[in-house]
Amino acid sequence: MKSLLDGITPEHINTTPFPHVFISNAMDAATAQALGDGFPTFAQIAWSGGSRPPGNRRYQLSAWPIINHDELSATWKEFVDLHSSPAFFEQVVALFQEYWPDALKAALDGSLLGHSMGLLMRDRFENCRILQDARVEINTPIAEADGPSSSRGPHLDMPNRLFSCLYYLREEDDDAVGGDLELFRWTNGPTANIDKYALPADSVEVVATIPYRANQMVIFPQGINAVHGVSVRQPTPHTRRYVFISAEIADDWLKSPVTLS
Template structure:
């Protein structure tokens, strides 16, 4: 049987503050993890031949991976399991109490939790599935020019029920940074810019290192704030496996908690509008 990233977890492992998640440093058998790293597909496969910039994320979705005979059998089996009904059932069994706690109306809106039907994002739709799953082979490209973070404090898209990250760091990668941080809000709630929150409104709860065979899986909510630390300049890509479970409508809305625009924000916005207006005038006079 294909190893699941949830196999070694029980409900008692779940942390509930500031949101429900668990992490483990030994997600699967070490020899299987090592084989996944050794058989990680070429970067041009993950990027699909697109040009790359410094520390840029690329995700190769299950809908493409499952039909790509160039991927190793182990990788195809690993992906196939993590977009299966069996995996969704395993996730639900582990997190069902936390789903109900986060979303008391979930079953009224989406159906009984123990009967949720799985589909594959990009191949199925919500006419024949309740949760669309994806299992992506992912990279952050090498860092050139200056150290940077690929993404700071944020919550994921509001139609995402859960997220998962499984790290596949090669032994040759000695780069510092690229760790996952879990946050809670400090002392106010009206701090969101869409799904993002500036660092000075956040309090660090836990750092989950970018470490081989380390996995974190959690419920996505308005409180599921996380981000990635700055990576130093390196020729090494950051390798990981990403899990997604989407439902057919938003689970939360950050707009009531939007950060009130400051004088600086309003000035920048007004300046941008002025520049656009001037550009239109110049174009009209030179046409």
């Protein structure tokens, strides 16, 4: 199996509004189809209750449980194993070699490479400097009574994260409106408290929108300007499906420029 970054070079990087790569048809058609057809069920991911889950709520299943899941396909196990491996991490580091923040490099003794690696949920930071994950995530259907909503407005990811990669596996019959990835820029510089779950609406503005579409991938390094969010999604019976790939360290290397009460 090829990785999402095979054949991707720094020439693919778009720097507006922050460094990122967006690729359509990221995996070969057969693999993308197999991943879509074998996407974990809601019960396999999270929900065993009899009542309807909350609308537009995120649930996840990490790589380590997927690899050890008796009911999931060999394709899924190979995919998450590859994309949570040190080899994939090395591809990410090489791709964005000119864009890693100085504060992140300083937190890793000057280099992102050469550290002990592990998997979230299997390993601990006491034994591994960097923990990776390639997890299935979903946003649940939205009932008409719930009305339109965004699963996550403009925000920065966790301050100990190194990069974020989203690989979409939208169902063929999913006709939902919204749920696209929005890329923002600060309106007056990074003056909001980045530790907040959602940034104030007037502190950022949308610059680019990446459609929620099957077999599409977007990846970007963490940084003070990497503000992103999900557009408002209209009521729908469909589940929003994707893989989230990331790596983290123990310490919060990304610091807020201001602390708000």
